[in-house]
């Protein structure tokens with residue numbers, strides 16, 4: 001239902017549309033957490049407590065905050081968390097051995113390696129040591145391959161959060177013209193594959209795209225993930241479009257902003273996510289959801 005007081009525009013294909021509705025990522029993330037809490041309770045009735053192991057190497061302050069927040073979020077929904085804080089000088093072989101050991105630990109259902117790792121540790125080598133069934137960040141090559149092949153598996157958290165936000169708008173993705181700006185392994189490519197899985201028509205744009213303005217202007221759904229403040233101009237947005245802004249950029253005065261020019265885009269978009277308060281809160285919520293999914297699948301595999 002459009003909000004009261006909404007402004008309407010007409011679109012030949014989509015009909016009467018409300019414009020300028022902001023999607024509150026904190027509200028949607030709270031709904032996801034509530035669902036996770038219920039699933040945790042159902043698992044508890046079967047004697048299973050979902051567990052997430054978080055590995056933090058070195059003392060990067062931002063990484064410490066992220067891992068701390070994830071631990072608190074776990075506690076809030078009844079997921080047990082196992083913190084592993086390791087020195088930056090940790091030999092890669094020992095880190096890999098820890099990841100493998102956690103892979104065999106029946107109390108651990110999800111393993112999270114906080115990135116970036118301090119050099120010379122290689123993220124790829126550590127991620128490849130993960131058990132794909134516990135790869136709650138969806139970064140292992142097997143998880144990525146399963147996504148590409150359309151097979152069940154754990155999907156990366158931020159892209160899952162993007163899809164969930166799109167779904168709150170009620171837009172039908174089947175056949176919809178969608179544009180993803182950014183082709184990173186972490187965000188752009190998996191978002192494109194998840195949209196494809198939902199039968200959207202997907203255009204994946206990047207730094208060499210010839211006519212970004214033209215591509216965005218045709219899109220009923222735009223997902224921006226470039227890390228360039230204001231790259232997606234408000235005037236490019238097709239009236240009534242759903243705009244999901246993944247970008248996190250810091251302005252000169254210290255404030256955060258996204259990749260989309262927010263105010264001018266909001267005047268044309270049907271729905272738009274703010275930065276901060278849009279995609280950001282969804283990432284941790286989807287990490288919790290993935291951990292419970294991994295625990296449910298482990299319990300089902302044991303029961304089989």
Ligand code: NAD
Nearest residue numbers: 158182183184187206207225226227246247248279280283
């Ligand atoms: P990245 O640097 O790995 O990839 C950026 C992508 O943008 C590249 O594929 C590049 O081709 C594209 N790009 C760059 N300039 C462009 C241009 N002029 N036109 C079109 N495309 C262009 O970044 P990433 O890891 O995908 O992250 C993107 C943004 O999303 C960053 O701001 C990051 O901080 C943010 N992010 C947010 C969350 C969250 O939870 N909200 C999670 C992950 C990433």
